[in-house]
Amino acid sequence: xxxxxxxxxxxxxxxTFSHENFDTHLLPRPLIVEHxxxxxxxxSETHLKEENRLECSSWRFSVEANNLSPWKTIxxxxxxxxxxxxxxxxxxxxxxxxxxxxxxxxxxVELAGDGKDVWIFDIDETLLSNLPYYADHGYGLxxxxxxxxxxxxxxxxxxxxxxxxxxxxEVQGRGFKVFLLTGRSESRREVTVENLxxxxxxxxDQLVLRAPDEHxxxxxxxxxxxxxxxxxxxxxxxxxxxxQWSDLLGTTMSTRSFKLPNPMYYIP
Amino acid sequence: xxxxxxxxxxxxxxxTFSHENFDTHLLPRPLIVEHxxxxxxxxSETHLKEENRLECSSWRFSVEANNLSPWKTIxxxxxxxxxxxxxxxxxxxxxxxxxxxxxxxxxxVELAGDGKDVWIFDIDETLLSNLPYYADHGYGLxxxxxxxxxxxxxxxxxxxxxxxxxxxxEVQGRGFKVFLLTGRSESRREVTVENLxxxxxxxxDQLVLRAPDEHxxxxxxxxxxxxxxxxxxxxxxxxxxxxQWSDLLGTTMSTRSFKLPNPMYYIP
Numbered sequence: 001x002x003x004x005x006x007x008x009x010x011x012x013x014x015x016t017f018s019h020e021n022f023d024t025h026l027l028p029r030p031l032i033v034e035h036x037x038x039x040x041x042x043x044s045e046t047h048l049k050e051e052n053r054l055e056c057s058s059w060r061f062s063v064e065a066n067n068l069s070p071w072k073t074i075x076x077x078x079x080x081x082x083x084x085x086x087x088x089x090x091x092x093x094x095x096x097x098x099x100x101x102x103x104x105x106x107x108x109v110e111l112a113g114d115g116k117d118v119w120i121f122d123i124d125e126t127l128l129s130n131l132p133y134y135a136d137h138g139y140g141l142x143x144x145x146x147x148x149x150x151x152x153x154x155x156x157x158x159x160x161x162x163x164x165x166x167x168x169x170e171v172q173g174r175g176f177k178v179f180l181l182t183g184r185s186e187s188r189r190e191v192t193v194e195n196l197x198x199x200x201x202x203x204x205d206q207l208v209l210r211a212p213d214e215h216x217x218x219x220x221x222x223x224x225x226x227x228x229x230x231x232x233x234x235x236x237x238x239x240x241x242x243x244q245w246s247d248l249l250g251t252t253m254s255t256r257s258f259k260l261p262n263p264m265y266y267i268p
Numbered sequence: 269x270x271x272x273x274x275x276x277x278x279x280x281x282x283x284t285f286s287h288e289n290f291d292t293h294l295l296p297r298p299l300i301v302e303h304x305x306x307x308x309x310x311x312s313e314t315h316l317k318e319e320n321r322l323e324c325s326s327w328r329f330s331v332e333a334n335n336l337s338p339w340k341t342i343x344x345x346x347x348x349x350x351x352x353x354x355x356x357x358x359x360x361x362x363x364x365x366x367x368x369x370x371x372x373x374x375x376x377v378e379l380a381g382d383g384k385d386v387w388i389f390d391i392d393e394t395l396l397s398n399l400p401y402y403a404d405h406g407y408g409l410x411x412x413x414x415x416x417x418x419x420x421x422x423x424x425x426x427x428x429x430x431x432x433x434x435x436x437x438e439v440q441g442r443g444f445k446v447f448l449l450t451g452r453s454e455s456r457r458e459v460t461v462e463n464l465x466x467x468x469x470x471x472x473d474q475l476v477l478r479a480p481d482e483h484x485x486x487x488x489x490x491x492x493x494x495x496x497x498x499x500x501x502x503x504x505x506x507x508x509x510x511x512q513w514s515d516l517l518g519t520t521m522s523t524r525s526f527k528l529p530n531p532m533y534y535i536p
Contacts, residue, residue: 058358058361058362058365061365065366066527090325093322094329
């Protein structure tokens with residue numbers, strides 16, 4: 001129950017009782033009779049909401065701590081919770097925090113200065129936000145539809161995640177090589193470049209997408225292999241930002257990994 | 269603001285106004301004058317509380333997603349948040365969930381039946397709860413004091429984490445070997461065994477503590493080495509439960525890892 005509603009309710013309550021003692025006709029009697037029921041109903045709604053919040057934030061903990069893997073869709077009872085988190089201030093607060101923490105770490109690292117120090121960024125839900133797409137698809141309630149999603153990708157209209165853009169520019173400014181490592185297909189290179197530039201991202205050093213023969217691989221395998229190739233080429237992977245654990249775990253892990261929040265979908 | 273307090277506040281409010289119109293002497297006037305200020309103050313307190321909740325739950329996300337490592341103490345402004353989480357229903361809900369998720373996974377695994385399938389458990393804040401100690405030390409606000417903590421350990425009074433005991437018995441019943449892998453020192457073996465038994469844990473297959481020459485090692489290195497030895501002995505590590513990322517990450521990681529919540533302290 002919101003504060004203004006309570007205020008209204010009790011103002012009515014006070015009016016009702018104050019007049020009740022002195023003039024029973026100024027306000028209609030049913031207001032008094034209905035009142036306890038309304039109160040009980042709202043109390044029980046508040047209780048249910050609190051229970052739901054507890055369960056859904058526990059579900060989100062298990063997602064972000066990678067306990068739940070694999071999962072296909074968000075629980076139906078958490079649709080409202082996820083929507084509120086994403087469209088409210090929760091998501092943006094978390095995105096800002098992880099960007100700050102990564103930047104703090106980036107500043108603390110002494111680079112060798114030989115151009116071999118690398119920061120890896122995933123793209124979707126890390127640099128670019130596909131929220132307009134997911135808002136139209138139940139914020140993760142619908143099973144992921146790759147055909148529909150590719151139509152959205154082809155529009156090159158994904159938005160920048162501003163705190164990630166800030167981090168991107170920060171690590172670039174400090175002399176890290178910036179490698180973008182995405183599960184998107186090589187066939188989407190052009191539109192991906194267009195979208196990244198539209199969103200303000202500039203001058204990355206590599207953009208690694210999935211080659212045709214890599215489509216069958218789990219993301220965690222594909223990304224581990226690509227990191228391993230980078231290391232074989234003499235690069236040191238010092239930072240890695242991704243919204244999926246499959247961006248971060250596996251072999252040849254980065255010195256530090258930064259998990260961006262994403263309660264909408266899971267990629268193995 | 270709690271509901272009963274609001275009820276009381278507005279009951280006073282209604283009384284005040286109802287009498288105000290008819291008899292200005294029944295209740296002292298200051299009640300009326302003070303009221304709007306009280307309201308404003310409480311509204312702004314509610315707002316501050318909401319901001320604090322947002323910031324501290326974002327901090328907790330960054331802890332549980334391992335973005336913040338390393339950290340020494342909880343932020344001072346989150347002491348109340350952490351205490352409420354730990355002593356309220358948040359912590360127990362999260363503990364129950366991770367236990368259920370791990371049990372679901374354990375049930376889905378087909379064991380080879382050769383006695384080489386292993387589930388690893390950490391001890392502190394995984395099987396045993398040191399909450400009575402941390403309640404006396406600001407729930408993580410104080411810098412960790414190993415001397416004081418050892419005094420507590422020597423009492424062998426840590427409590428079982430009930431959902432973990434349930435998981436422990438579940439995986440044992442399914443035929444997993446249960447290995448306990450703890451950062452506690454070998455010198456605490458006796459008291460650790462006593463405490464585990466007091467808390468209801470039975471029939472583990474190995475209890476691995478730190479040998480004297482292993483005290484200088486980071487937990488993540490020590491535990492990785494121990495897992496590696498287990499694998500060399502032919503064991504397959506299928507599950508691993510711990511409240512620290514240093515229980516779970518590193519080399520020779522388990523097939524599945526389960527991160528229990530712990531916003532009170534961090535072990536590198």
